[in-house]
Amino acid sequence: MSIATASRPTELVEPKAGPKAWLGLAVLSFAVLLIAIDATVLDLALPAISVDLAPSSVQLLWVIDVYSFVLAGLLVTMGTLGDRIGRRRLLLIGAVGFGLASLLAALSVSPEMLIAARVLQGISGATLMPATLGLIRTMFTDARQRTMAIGVWGAMAAGGAAVGPLIGGWLLEHFWWGSVFLINAPVMIVLVVVGPLVIPESKDPNPGRFDLVSAGLSMLAIVPLVYAIKEFAVHGPSLTLAPIAAFGLAAGTMFVRRQRNLEDPMIDLRLFANPAFSGGVVTNLLAVFALAGFLFFGSQYLQLVLGLSPLQAGLLWLPETLTTIVFSLLAAWFVRRWQPGTVLGVGLALGSLGAAALLWLGTDGGAPLFIGASIFIGAGVGIALTLTSDLVVSSVEPERAGAASAVSETAYELGIALGVAVLGSIVMAIYRDGLDISGLSPEAGAAARETLGSALAEGNSALAESAQAAFVSGIHVSALITAVVLAVNAVLIWKMLRRNSS
Numbered sequence: 001m002s003i004a005t006a007s008r009p010t011e012l013v014e015p016k017a018g019p020k021a022w023l024g025l026a027v028l029s030f031a032v033l034l035i036a037i038d039a040t041v042l043d044l045a046l047p048a049i050s051v052d053l054a055p056s057s058v059q060l061l062w063v064i065d066v067y068s069f070v071l072a073g074l075l076v077t078m079g080t081l082g083d084r085i086g087r088r089r090l091l092l093i094g095a096v097g098f099g100l101a102s103l104l105a106a107l108s109v110s111p112e113m114l115i116a117a118r119v120l121q122g123i124s125g126a127t128l129m130p131a132t133l134g135l136i137r138t139m140f141t142d143a144r145q146r147t148m149a150i151g152v153w154g155a156m157a158a159g160g161a162a163v164g165p166l167i168g169g170w171l172l173e174h175f176w177w178g179s180v181f182l183i184n185a186p187v188m189i190v191l192v193v194v195g196p197l198v199i200p201e202s203k204d205p206n207p208g209r210f211d212l213v214s215a216g217l218s219m220l221a222i223v224p225l226v227y228a229i230k231e232f233a234v235h236g237p238s239l240t241l242a243p244i245a246a247f248g249l250a251a252g253t254m255f256v257r258r259q260r261n262l263e264d265p266m267i268d269l270r271l272f273a274n275p276a277f278s279g280g281v282v283t284n285l286l287a288v289f290a291l292a293g294f295l296f297f298g299s300q301y302l303q304l305v306l307g308l309s310p311l312q313a314g315l316l317w318l319p320e321t322l323t324t325i326v327f328s329l330l331a332a333w334f335v336r337r338w339q340p341g342t343v344l345g346v347g348l349a350l351g352s353l354g355a356a357a358l359l360w361l362g363t364d365g366g367a368p369l370f371i372g373a374s375i376f377i378g379a380g381v382g383i384a385l386t387l388t389s390d391l392v393v394s395s396v397e398p399e400r401a402g403a404a405s406a407v408s409e410t411a412y413e414l415g416i417a418l419g420v421a422v423l424g425s426i427v428m429a430i431y432r433d434g435l436d437i438s439g440l441s442p443e444a445g446a447a448a449r450e451t452l453g454s455a456l457a458e459g460n461s462a463l464a465e466s467a468q469a470a471f472v473s474g475i476h477v478s479a480l481i482t483a484v485v486l487a488v489n490a491v492l493i494w495k496m497l498r499r500n501s502s
Contacts, residue, residue: 021139024198025149028132029156031095031191034184035125036160037167038067038102045168048177055111062115065230070122071129072413073223077215079130079406080266084210086203087131087138092192094127099188106178117181133405137393138202147390148332154385155328158291159321166314214266217255222410224248229417232425267407271396275496277404280391281411283344286489287384288415290351290482293423294377297475301370304452305363305468316367320374327382335387341497344387348490351380355486358479363468380486423482427474434470437463 042064050060082090101120108114136153140146171179225248228241259265272278302313327347334343354376360369392408431452437445440463448455448463455467 016142016145020198022149024139024195024200025136025152027191027194027198028091028135029152030187031091031128032132032153033156033160034187035098035128036157037164038121038125038181038184042168042180045172045177045180048172049114052177053108053111053114055114059111059115063111063118065227066115067118067122067125068230068413068416069223069226070119071125072226072410072417073219074123074126075130075406075409075413076218076222076266077406078126079134079404079409080215081210082127082131082134083203086201087134088195088199088201090127091131091135091199092195094124094131095188095191095195097124098128099185099192102181102184102188105181108178129409130406133389133393133408135199135202137405139200143394144332144336146394147335147386148329150390150393151329151332151386154331154382154389155325158324158328158382158385163321166311166318169311169314209264211258211262211264211266214255214258214262217251217258218266221248221252221255222414224251226413226417229414229421232421271404271407274395276391277395279493279496280388280395281407283348283384283489283493284388284392284408285411285415285418286485287348287351287381287388288412289419289422290355290486291377291381292416292419293478293482294355294374294419296420296424297427297471297478298370298374300452300471301361301366301475304456305471306367308367316371317374319371320378323375323378324382324385327379328386331383331386334383339498340387340391341494343383344497345490345494347380347383347387348486348493349380351377351384352483352486352490354378354380355479355483359476361472361475361479363465363472423478426478426481427471430474430477431467431470434466434473436466 046060046064049055049063055063078090078094098121101117101124105114105117105121108117133150133153136146136149140149167183168180171183224244228245228248231238231241256269259267259269272281298317299313302308302316308316331343331347354373357369357373357376389405389408392404396404428451432449435449435455437448440448440458440460444458448458448467452467452471456464458464
């Protein structure tokens with residue numbers, strides 16, 4: 001049984017997509033791959049950028065974060081805009097913009113220029129992501145084919161984020177730092193040239209009026225919240241973050257109230273009454289929440305606890321990456337044989353088992369256990385990302401696919417921010433509580449409490465041993481919370497979808 005049939009039992013048999021649609025999917029998937037890579041590829045280039053452009057610490061943070069802030073803030077607006085002016089048209093505009101912004105970033109000669117280029121990348125990326133998923137919804141009307149197509153889309157999104165550091169590392173060994181941006185241009189050129197030939201235009205035939213006030217409120221809600229969450233994760237609680245988060249929540253409340261009163265809302269809030277839609281959005285957020293937290297503390301564990309090089313650590317991530325890709329694709333096969341709720345519940349349960357296995361991590365010799373746990377987490381996340389995306393877009397009419405996919409993408413971005421903030425903060429709180437800084441100067445003690453890397457930089461073997469043990473204790477607590485969240489989500493989504501299909 002497909003997800004679409006679970007949410008709409010009386011759905012008519014739709015015509016199957018031909019080779020042209022699959023070629024169009026390939027073009028769309030490579031665009032998604034690059035957008036996902038761009039979210040993580042920059043990390044390894046930061047030292048070279050610091051030497052070449054000499055940004056301040058604040059400027060360096062904006063180089064990293066402004067892309068995701070702008071992307072998250074504009075997803076809902078761009079998804080709705082695509083429904084109105086045409087998703088393919090918006091996709092091609094975004095591809096041109098993303099290619100030019102990437103070229104500008106690669107050739108930047110100042111921090112300000114690079115930050116501006118990252119803003120433009122975020123704007124363009126926000127046009128691309130919901131447009132790709134919305135187009136897939138209209139290109140693949142057959143439910144089984146659509147689930148497979150979304151599996152390919154999800155595999156590229158998850159795989160791109162994971163292989164970004166590996167690609168970045170290889171490029172930086174052979175070229176200058178701008179090469180991590182320059183790789184985007186050729187794919188975007190192919191998208192602009194080939195896209196009109198293999199991707200059909202689609203839009204809402206009766207879209208209604210585009211509400212600029214709603215667009216502004218959606219940005220004023222999401223950007224401050226994402227900013228506050230990320231700053232909390234990096235620097236801990238602060239009095240300045242509370243009013244920023246409160247402002248975002250107030251704007252969000254105003255946005256919701258306005259949608260209820262508009263004749264043509266940007267987001268039809270009645271969609272959340274559909275268990276398939278609301279369950280898909282929440283499960284998407286929680287699955288990415290778990291993955292983001294795991295990536296945050298997992299990378300530090302491999303390099304700062306086990307002492308592996310960045311390349312060695314990147315290679316140990318490959319099994320998780322490949323598993324995520326494989327299970328993203330297998331999800332379509334699974335739902336042909338079992339109920340979608342069962343498949344999604346089992347997938348989340350696998351992720352929960354993987355997170356629980358991290359409770360046995362130690363300060364040495366933990367690589368095999370880490371790889372095994374990452375494979376279970378990758379399998380669960382791969383299934384979840386495909387099926388939740390399919391749940392969301394299959395729950396709405398094709399003409400509203402852009403707005404629906406934008407909601408799913410926004411949940412994805414919030415899941416990343418929350419995963420790093422909540423799980424990362426838990427790890428660091430346990431780390432600071434368990435760290436033994438006796439015998440250190442106040443300055444050295446404060447630095448050691450800030451990060452594990454700072455503690456190891458002191459060159460004190462006793463401090464290093466204490467810091468690594470405390471960090472692993474933090475991982476244990478964070479892993480337990482992750483396992484419980486995924487297990488509870490597995491049970492709830494199984495019950496929700498079972499009731500919806502009966």
